[in-house]
Amino acid sequence: MNKRIADLNRYLADKGLKITRQREAVAQVFFDTDGHISAEELYVKVSRSYPGVGLTTVYRTLKLLKEAGLAKERRFAEDSQGVFEKEDTARHHDHLICIRCGKIVEFKEPLIEKLQDEVAQRHGFSVEDHKMELYGLCSSCRTA
Amino acid sequence: MNKRIADLNRYLADKGLKITRQREAVAQVFFDTDGHISAEELYVKVSRSYPGVGLTTVYRTLKLLKEAGLAKERRFAEDSQGVFEKEDTARHHDHLICIRCGKIVEFKEPLIEKLQDEVAQRHGFSVEDHKMELYGLCSSCRTA
DNA sequence: TGAGAACATGATAATCAATTTCAATTACCG
DNA sequence: CGGTAATTGAAATTGATTATCATGTTCTCA
CATH class of the missing domain: 3.30.1490.190 (Ferric-uptake regulator, C-terminal dimerisarion domain)
Structure with missing residues (x-):
């Protein structure tokens, strides 16, 4: 289906980590999002399509996506929370x-x-x- | 003594704010510091020369210094702690x-x-x- | 100079995003 | 399948920063 989901799964397999419903749900919604999104916002969005995924897991999955080179964290104003965007190294x-x-x-x-x-x-x-x-x-x- | 302390005092007077021992202590130590320093670090440093100045006041004074254009706040990488440095608009x-x-x-x-x-x-x-x-x-x- | 009003201080409590903990659950290798 | 190591989510915790509030100080103006 999704090339990026495949990339994530490959990364997880390499590291001996597991492919779970929750991780796929968070990643899917994240990859379908354009622009910048905070962990909190992503949590709300994921909850609509896949209820029962915790905020903690959203944070954890975003961290994994960063490690896998599939997401990038930004911090704009000096007082705000971090926001994430898709990492497209080619661009x-x-x-x-x-x-x-x-x-x-x-x-x-x-x-x-x-x-x-x-x-x-x-x-x-x-x-x-x-x-x-x-x-x-x-x-x-x-x-x- | 110090041109910058004078600048700060002028700013305070303009705003109807008061010149206090604590504000001078924090500002003095800050202006004597080169490079970047966090509120916490500055608090420790101030405490050595002028014990009895609270961390809250260090935060408040740094905020004033920013407003007065005498300090600049930075946040490197994704570190959650802000650091301050002297603002020298000419440079x-x-x-x-x-x-x-x-x-x-x-x-x-x-x-x-x-x-x-x-x-x-x-x-x-x-x-x-x-x-x-x-x-x-x-x-x-x-x-x- | 002195009194009063406004501002400042500092200890503590509160916030807020983010992380850790931990018992219960789940993925996946053989 | 069965066992083990990873994962989950709720709740507790952290760490930086800000708000609260009773008490103390500065500065204005008469």
Whole structure:
């Protein structure tokens, strides 16, 4: 059915972990979600289709998905809870966030990544990952 | 004595807030600290020179310092603890973080900021602030 | 200068997301 | 199938941060 579910199952098998109803339910709903979702929100969504899955299990499954490289955790505002999004390594992106309405736009800028590598090299670092968030006003909020 | 303490006192006066022993103690120790420090760490440090200042007050003072534009709060990786650093608006910088030893190097790259503005403009955004963190291995950890 | 009003303090309690615990349940290897 | 190790979910716990509140301090203005 789903390539990503298969990826997860392969990861579980490799680690000697088990494929359970709950894990498949959480993963399925997560993979069907676009954009960002918190553990709490995902829990509510999963409960609708597959009642009886606990919040604890949602947290645990998200952790597994991260370990398997299938999900990525983000933390936008400095006070909020973590949110998760599908990891698509082929399409790494950064975020543009409106400080008034909260709108989030994803973008990718290879030139910036190239410069990041250069800067890191200058300091003797190799870059494994990065996080870049631009905070500002979107067009609607600017004219309003 | 200290220009920054004066800045803080001016801010407090403007807001109708009061200059207290505790606020000066926390601010003084904070301004004497280079790099990043958590509220808890600052509390310990303050307690050595000025015993009897509560953790609650350290949190409250750091919040004031942020509001006054004299401190900046950061949250690296997915660590749940926020850290603070002196804000020197004339020298905004980003961070290079070693994922093995935790070493943090600050850097500034005007070219990247120029590109950020361009990307934002393309999406109708104005940029007010940004956060960029590069995660990788420092030279010592790479060769170890 | 001194009294009063407003603000600040600090111990403790409360919050909130996230993790741990643990007894009961389930997957899966042979 | 049977046994064992992994998994589950409810509840308890953690860890960082914030709110509460009675008491103490600062600062204004007469």
